[in-house]
């Protein structure tokens with residue numbers, strides 16, 4: 001059961017639970033005493049060598065089990081770990097129910113033993129991302145990205161000396177050079193290109209069989225997102241985009257930690273001939289509204305690890321799915337005008 005944590009004194013003054021929560025989490029990054037108190041009653045997402053622990057619900061969906069940090073502490077001690085492992089917990093945020101959230105990688109413990117004690121399975125993130133349907137997916141992504149960042153930034157790139165993390169896990173410092181390292185993300189542009197009637201989707205050979213997605217690409221140093229977008233579409237499918245409009249953004253844990261900025265763009269209906277760069281994409285094609293509508297209805301495309309037959313789309317919590325869904329709404333709205 002979740003035990004909601006009382007956020008001290010801020011709510012009355014600020015008058016908004018959201019403001020209180022944001023300020024409280026910000027304070028936890030620098031107030032080590034408050035962080036230790038929050039950890040006592042926190043909610044913990046567990047990972048094993050960066051694979052999240054998931055549990056199957058009675059309805060057949062998957063979610064991370066609700067684990068209270070004190071219960072996790074008892075389990076870890078039962079499995080022979082000392083208190084230092086809990087100190088590796090990383091602050092994730094605070095839920096709308098005022099529950100402070102942490103994550104912890106227990107990769108040094110026996111995987112099956114933790115699974116048995118906690119009731120769940122550690123599932124690789126790639127697979128987990130097709131199983132998670134609830135609002136926990138972004139939190140799992142954030143936990144995985146932060147844990148990986150700490151694992152790969154334990155030495156200063158200037159001095160080669162070990163870096164030290166702060167208790168919240170929001171930064172690392174090289175005591176020798178004084179350099180402070182903060183978690184990083186790579187900016188990526190993702191764009192759904194339309195010719196007015198159809199939308200353009202592509203697939204990389206590494207995608208699960210049958211999955212197509214919106215075009216995406218990393219920003220080069222010095223580029224604006226508009227420049228990245230035009231360059232990526234030109235490089236990957238040989239088209240020039242005309243109008244560009246921003247939609248939304250998301251953090252994405254693949255390949256490591258990306259900041260995805262999502263756009264819609266149009267091409268002239270007279271210049272739609274696709275020329276695919278096969279070093280980047282296996283295929284790219286135009287899809288009609290009918291094809292997209294039926295692909296959006298494919299449920300559990302990777303059920304039991306086997307891809308669904310035919311053509312299907314990234315999961316609901318992927319920004320690609322959001323852009324595609326948005327496009328179908330616009331197309332339907334246009335056809336009723």
Ligand SMILES: NC(=O)C1=CN([C@@H]2O[C@H](COP(=O)(O)OP(=O)(O)OC[C@H]3O[C@@H](n4cnc5c(N)ncnc54)[C@H](O)[C@@H]3O)[C@@H](O)[C@H]2O)C=CC1
Pocket residue numbers: 186188190213214215216217218219232252254255258260280314318319320321
């Ligand atoms: N959330 C979503 O809905 C979607 C997310 N994506 C993500 O977008 C990312 C970018 O898409 P791609 O088409 O693969 O990019 P891309 O078209 O830029 O090609 C990838 C290549 O870019 C180079 N590259 C340049 N900067 C890089 C960096 N910071 N990190 C890694 N590689 C870098 C590498 O050579 C890499 O092989 C993918 O990693 C994928 O996970 C892609 C589609 C949907």
Ligand SMILES: [Mg+2]
Pocket residue numbers: 215216217232236280
């Ligand atoms: Mg690409």
